[in-house]
Amino acid sequence: MNGQITEFIKHHYRHFNAAALVDAAEAYKRHVEAGGKMMITLAGAMSTAELGLSLAEMIRQDKVHIISCTGANLEEDLFNLVAHDFYERVPHYRDLTPEDEQALLERHMNRVTDTCIPEHEAMRRLEKAMVEVWTRAEAEGQRYFPHEFMYQVLRNGSLEEYYQIDVKDSWMYAAAEKNLPMVVPGWEDSTMGNMYAGHVITGDVENVHTVRTGIEYMTMLADWYTRESADASIGFFQIGGGIAGDFPICVVPMLHQDLQRENVPVWGYFCQISDSTTSYGSYSGAVPNEKITWGKLEASTPKFIVESDASIVAPLMFAYILGR
DSSP: OTTHHHHHHHHHOOSHHHHHHHHHHHHHHHHHHTTOEEEEEEOTTTTTTTTHHHHHHHHHTTOOSEEEEOHHHHHHHHHHHHHGGGOEEOTTGGGOOHHHHHHHHHTTEEEETTEEEEIIIIIIHHHHHHHHHHHHHHHTTOOBOHHHHHHHHHHHTTTGGGOOSOGGGOHHHHHHHHTOOEEOTTTTSSHHHHHHHHHHHHTSSOOGGGBOOHHHHHHHHHHHHHHHTTTSOEEEEEESOHHHHHHHHTHHHIIIIISOOSSOOOOSEEEEEESOOSOSSOSTTOOGGGGGTTTSSOTTSOEEEEESOHHHHHHHHHHHHTTO
C-alpha cells in the first residue's frame, strides 16, 4: 500500500486518543528497530473480531516475539479458520429480545456481540482434532501446553479440509509457522478447556495433567524473560485488560521480589488499548503509572494508553508499524 495508511494517520491523527495512537505506534517501531522484543497480549474476543487479518502479518515480519492470550482468543482464531462461512453477523444485536437469543441457542449459534459462532462447524470440528492429539500425547506419556496442542493440530493437517479463509489471515497459523512462544493463562476458562474437562470426566483422558498448567506457563515465561532480557529490552503491548495482561506482566516483580534476583530489567515499553475508562480498583482501568508501584515499569519507561475500541485501534497501529 506504499504507506498510504501511515500517511493518512500522520496527517489526521494529531490530538487526544488519535495522537496517543501515533505516539505509541512510533515508540513501538523504535523499540523493535533498536533490537527490542515485544509481547502482545490479547483479551476480549479479538480473534472473533478477526484481528488475524493484521496480527498475522505482524508475526510474520517479526514485530511480535511472544503472545499472551486468553483461551478464548487462542481457540476462536481456529474456529474462524475452519467455520468462517457458517458464522452469522447480527448487526441489530442491541435489539434482540430474550426470545431472539433463545432462538439462536436452539440453532447452536453462540453470540459474541454482533457475531454468532456455529457450534457444530466450529467448536465440534476443533474438538475432534484436539481429542486426537490429547489422547495421543497421553498414550506416549507426553505433556504439552494448550497452544502447543493447537500447533500440533495445525501442523498435522487434520483440519485442512475445513479451512474457509486464507491461512495468511490466521494469526495462530502464522504463530505455528514461527513456533512463537505463547502464554495462555486461565486456559481452563475456555470452550476447549470445558471440553477437555468433559473428556477427563468420561475417562477419554485419564491424566488431567496431559495439558500443562498455568503455573507451568509462568515458570516457562520466567525462563524466557530471563534469557531474552539479557540481550534485549522486552516491551509489553496490551490489548484490553484481564488475565491476558495481568498474568504475564507480573513475571518481572516475581523474578525480582519473590525470587530475590538482582538486576531484573523491567518492561522496556508499555502500551494499553482499552475502552475501560480510568476507574477504582479495576486492572483494565488502571493507568500505566500504577504499575510503577508494583515493580513492573520504571518512571522512565515509555508508557501509552489509547482509550478506544481495540478492534478499531489495533489494526491501525499494526498498519502503521508495518509501514502500510
